[in-house]
Amino acid sequence: MSDSALPTGRQLLVLADRDTAEEVAQTLLAQWPALGPFELVRDALAGEDDAEDAQWLVVLEEPATGWEAPLVAAVDALVAEHEGWREDG
Template sequence: MTTGRQLLVLADRDEAEAVAEALLEQWPALGPLELVRDALAGEDDAEDAQWLVVLEEPVGGWQAELVAAVDALVAEHEGWREEG
């Protein structure tokens, strides 16, 4: 069962912005979304950073259909979801 904050991990800012835009188009109730740059531990190069789209738990909780749709969307952008 999915609960709490969810983090969508993506390789770059453009992908994170595209995912955030698509999420808000389909599910406006998820907003506002937060985009965060997450430097990998021990990496000094700015290119070695992941971008996170932070999703707070919606009113009514994470429904299975919504989680599956979010997972599919983030996978299309070569990313993944983590509970945060």
């Protein structure tokens, strides 16, 4: 990942359920305590009333030093292991 491709600002980790979001948040906090604390947010899909159709977000604020390539790669790998993804917040 080149520096020009590094994200800026808040990042959202999108995951399928609350338990997975909590597990990812705990792993992140254990490995990179400076990133926490995290906010967990339920994100209902547009037009869906069923609670089963909700995604969970782990909200990451940009570190004081900015997003660095090794950290972004590690976060992306962790989220992918849990069948999720990262997007700009």
